[in-house]
Amino acid sequence: MASLGAVWVCSWAIRRAGEFDHPLDFAAKLIRWVLVIVLLGAATYYPGYSGPRLTLGLGGMAFLAWPNFAYHLARFLRWCRVLPAVHQTAPDGPAGMRG
Numbered sequence: 001m002a003s004l005g006a007v008w009v010c011s012w013a014i015r016r017a018g019e020f021d022h023p024l025d026f027a028a029k030l031i032r033w034v035l036v037i038v039l040l041g042a043a044t045y046y047p048g049y050s051g052p053r054l055t056l057g058l059g060g061m062a063f064l065a066w067p068n069f070a071y072h073l074a075r076f077l078r079w080c081r082v083l084p085a086v087h088q089t090a091p092d093g094p095a096g097m098r099g
Contacts, residue, residue: 004040004064011065022071027083032070035063 015021024032039060046053063069077083 004061007061007065015066020068022068024067024071025074025086027086028067028070028074031074031077032063032067035070036060039063 037060039056043053043056043060046056074083078085
């Protein structure tokens with residue numbers, strides 16, 4: 001667990017300094033944390049340094065360290081129409097509220 005925290009803190013510092021992150025909506029945040037828990041949890045079921053354990057562990061670490069993976073996965077799932085589209089309002093408010 002300590003190594004997961006260290007990877008997260010290091011990647012967070014790099015992402016924060018460079019302002020690399022896309023804003024995550026609720027669906028993308030949910031996708032990120034579900035995949036982190038499922039992939040890292042599933043990796044514990046394989047013994048030693050087997051291929052599946054390394055693959056699952058690296059996948060979980062990728063979503064933990066770089067949330068943009070969840071952002072792009074959510075966009076892809078919306079493109080495939082698996083997730084509903086996000087409706088955004090105009091920057092100056094709804095159309096009827098302009099002055």
